[in-house]
Amino acid sequence: MVRKRKSKSVIKERKEKVLSALRNLGGQVHGQILKGEFPSFRMPSRSISNILYDDKVRQYILGKRTVKRSARNVRHLRPFTQLLWTAMFVDELTEQNKTSTLRDVFYSAQAYEMDFQDQQESDSLITDLETVSAFSREDFNVYPEERSAIFGDLTVEYTIPGYEGRQLNLTSHPDGVMIGPALTTAEFVRPDKKKVDKVIAIEKGGLFTRFIEERVHQRFKAVLIHTAGQAPRATRFLLRRLNQELDVPVYIFTDGDPWGMHIAMVIISGSANAAHLRDLNTPDAIWGGVWATDIVDYKLPSSQLTDLDIKRLNELEKDPRYAGDLWKREIETFRKIRKKSEQEAFSRYGLTYIVDEYLPKKLKLKSN
Amino acid sequence: MTVAEVFQEISAADFFYRNRDIAGFTSPSRAVYSTIRELIENSLDACETIGVPPDIYFRISHEAGPIDGPGTYTIRVEDNGIGIPGSVIPSAFGQVLYGSKYKLRQTRGTFGLGGKMALLYGQITTHSEAKIISSTGLKNKITEVALRIDIQQNRPIVLKSKSHTNKRHWRGAIIEFKTEADYSRAMSKILEYVKQTAIIVPYANITFVDPRGRLYRFLRGTTKVPKAPTETSPHPHGVDVETVQRMLKLTNAKTLQKFLRKNFQRIGETTASKFLDYAGIGKKKTPRNLTPDDIVKLVNAMKNYEDFLSPDPSCLSPLGEELLATGIKKELGITDESIQDGTAFVGTVQRKPSTYGGFPFIVEVGLASFKGISTETRILLFRFANKIPLLFDEASDVSWKVVNDQIDWRNYKVVPGETPLAVFVHVCSTKIPYKTVGKEFIADRPEVEHEILNAIREAGRDLRLFLSKREHLAKEKRRLDVFEKYLPKVAQFSTKLAKQKKEPDIRPLLKSVIKYGAEEEE
DSSP: OOOOOOOOOOOHHHHHHHHHHHHHHHHHHHHHHEEEEOEEEEEEEGGGGEEEEEEETTEEEEOEEEEEETSSSSHHHHEEEEEHHHHHHHHHHHHHHHHHHHHHHHHGGGTOOOOSSSSHHHHHHHHHHHHHHSSOGGGGGGEEOOEEEESSOOEEEEEEETTTTTTEESSSSSSSSEHHHHHHTTEEEETTTTTTOEEEEESSSHHHHHHHHHHHHTTEEEEEEEEEEEHHHHHHHHHHHHHHHHHOEEEOOOOOOOOHHHHHHHHHHHHHHTTTSSSSTTTTEEEEEEEEEHHTTOOOOOOOOOOHHHHHHHHHHHHHGGHHHHHHHHHHHHHHOEEEEEEGGGGOOTTHHHHIIIIITTOOOOOO | OOOOOOHHHHHHHHHHTTTTGGGGGHHHHHHHHHHHHHHHHHHHHHHHTTOOOEEEEEEEEESSSTTTEEEEEEEEEOOOOOOOOOTTHHHHHHHHHOOOOOBBOOSSTTTTTHHHHHHHHHHHHOOOEEEEEEESSTTTTEEEEEEEEEEEEETTEEEEEEEEOOOOOOOOEEEEEEEEEEEEHHHHHHHHHHHHHHHTTTTTTEEEEEEEOOOEEOOOOOOOOOOOOOOOOOOGGGHHHGHHHHHHHHHOOSSSSHHHHHHHHTHHHHHHHHHHHHHHTTOOOOOGGGGGGHHHHHHHHHHOOOOSOOOGGOOOOOOOHHHHHHHHHHHOOOOOOOOOOSSEEEEEOOOEEEEEEEEEEEEEEEEEOTTTTTOSSSSEEEEEETTTOOOOOOOGSSHHIIIIIIIGGGGGOTTTSSSSSSSEEEEEESOOOOOTOOOBOOOOOOOHHHHHHHHHHHHHHHHHHHHHHHHHHHHHHHHHHHHHHHHHHHHHHHHHTTTTTSSOHHHHHHHHHHHHOOOOOO
C-alpha cells in the first residue's frame, strides 16, 4: 500500500521559525551587552489606541506605534528580565517538544528567583513574548486548558516526542478527538478530495454529537469541529490550517444570538486581544447560521433577547468587523424580532431535520 | 456634751511626715524611687553650683526581708559637690527648714526638702540613724556625723560626730541610711530615671550598684558644665500675698517705693513710682505699716500692672543645644560617624527666654532619628524639667499634647509608627508649671505650649531635610539593587537563549548606573 503523502512539513517549518525568533532576541540582547550597551528592543504597542482593524487581512492588527523596553530603565528592568526568562523557558520547551500551561510558567519561574507577582503578570509576559516574536503562545508550546474536539475522515501525523510519525484517522473515536498540543502540532496527511471537501465548526457539543451520529462527515464530506463556545486559539489556528492547507471551505454553525454570531466572527476575523498575532483567523470562513432571519424563515422556537443581549448587539453594531451586508442584515433582524434561538431549536421539526433540510441548504453558501 | 478637740502645734518635720504621700512616698516601691531621685538631684545641684562635672555613685544594698518584695535596704549616695561644712551638717540633714530668703534661681529641688523626706522615711520605716560624711575640700576636715531627726521637735539628734584630716583634699558628700524599699518593683523606673538623667546631665558620671551587685555605669560625654544660674529677686508678676507679707516683715526699707526697688527685679525708681500711682498706694508709706487690705491691694495691682519689664532669665540654667545633643547621642548610641554619613539625625534647638505669670522659662528641644529607635510607641517622647527626667503620666503632659495632637508630622516627612523618632523636651524655669503636686507632668500653659510647639517646628526643619535625603538615598539604593539583581540574569538568560558560551560582562553597565545616577530613558 502506498503511503499517503503528507500535506507539507508545515509544523516543522513553523517550529524552526519560532526557535529562530526566540534566539534572535537572545542574540540581540547578548550582543548589546557585549558592546557595553544597555540591551533594549522595540515592540508594537498593545494599547487600545494602537489596535486597528485592517480590511485587507480582515482582522484586528497593531498599528505603527512601538514601545521600547530597555534594561536601562529601572522600571522596565524587571519585566525585561522576565521576558528573557520566558523566552529562555519556552525555547527549551519548544526545543524539547514539551508542552506547558500558563500555570506552569508561573511556577517554573520561581526556580530562577524570577518570581512573578501573580499569574496575571506571567500571563502578560507571555503576551509580550507573542508581541515581540509575532508568534502565539501555542507556538511556544504553552497551552491553555483544552476543550475543543475534531472528528472526520482526515489522517494526521504526530510530531510530539514518543508519537513522531504515528498516524491517526480522526474518525477513530466516536466522541471526536480532543484538540490539544499533540493535535495542534500534527501534520495533515493530504486527504482524498473525495473524502473531505469542507470543514464544519459547531458551537454546541450536543449538535456535534448529533452530526457524528447522522454521519454528516460522510454525507457531506466534512471534518467536524466542536468549538465548545468561543473557539480556543489552538482551534482557531487549526481551522485556518485546514482551510489553507487542505484548501477547503469552513462553515460555522452557532446559536442564533449575538454571542453565537460573535463566535463565528472571531473565527473569521480574530479578536482584538490577539491583534498582535496573525494566522489565528480564517477570513474566508462562512457563518452558516443560526441567523436571525433563520428564526423567522424556519419559524424556530425562540425566546426574548435579554437587556444584556441587546447591549451586546449594540456593541457589535459599532464593530468594524461587522461592516458586511449579511452581518448588518442579521443585526437589524435581531433588533427587529428581539428573539433568539438555539441550534437545538430545529428539533421541533424532528431530530434529523437540521441535517436533512437545513444543513444542505446552508452548505450551498459560497461566502457571507 | 461637747468634745473638746485637742489642738496641737506640729513641727515642719511632723507635717511632712504626716503628708509623705504627696511627696512621693506612697509605697515601698515608689519610696525607693523617690529616695534615689531626691538624693541624686541634691548631689547634682551640689556639683553644678560650683561648676564641677558631677561624679555620682550610689548603691542600694539588700539588708533584710524578701528580695522580690518590700524589705530593708541600705542606700548610699556619694558625690563630689560643694560639700557641707561640719557645723552645718546636723541642721542641713536633720531639720526641715524654711528658707529665709526669697531669692529665685533654677534648681532641681526646693530647699532640699525631698532629701530630708527620704531620710525621714528611712528613719520611720527602719528605726535607724543616718550617716553623713562631708568636706568642703582643700585642707578642710572631713566630718562624719550619725544623726536622727526628732520629728516632733523638728531638730537633729546627733548620735556621733567626728572629724578626720583631709589629706587628699576630698570634697563632696556621702549619705548612707537604711530604708524600707521594694526594689524589684522600682528597678525599671530607677534605671530609666538614671538613663534619662544621663541624657539631660551629659557632663555627669553616674555609677550605680544594684542589690544583686550589678554595676551600671553612665559615663559623661563632655566635661562642660552649663553656667550656674544667678540668684534673682522675684518678679512682681510672680508673687502672692503670703510672700509679699513676709518680705514686708523682713525689709529695712523705709518707704514702699524703696522696698519695691530693693526686693523685686526689673523695678527701678521710675517704675516703682508709676506702679504705686497705678496701685493707688502712697509711695512714702512705711512697708511695715501696710494693713492686710493694703497688701492684698498691692499684690493685685502687681498682677494686673502690665508695664513691668519681662522677668530676668539669668536665673535659668538651660543645657544648651550642644550639650543636649551630646546627651542624646551618648545615651541613644548615635555616633558622630553615623550622623556624618546620613544614617542618623540629632537636632537640638534652644528657644529664647520667655515668661508665664511672672516666671521666666526656656524651652529646649531635641529630635533624634535613627534605626535604633523603637517605633512601637509611634514617637518616643522624653520629658525633662529643670534637668530632671519626668517619667510618669506622659499622656497628661503638655509635650505629649504638642507632639501627638498639634504637630502634623507629615510636614516633616515623619510617618509616626514607621519613622523612628525620639523627641526630647526640656523646660527650665524658676517655677515649672506642674499640673499636680506629684510634679510628674507639666500643665498646658499656653505660653509654654507655644514655645514647645515652635521649638519642635524649628528643629523639625532640619529633620525634614535629613529624612528627605534618607528617602532619596533609600530610593537610590532600591534602584541600584534592581540593576544588581536583574542585569546578571539578563546576561545569563540571553546567553543561554542565543546559544552562546560566554556570558557578557555586565560590570561596565552596573558602573554606569551608579555613576550617572537617576538618568533614565522613557
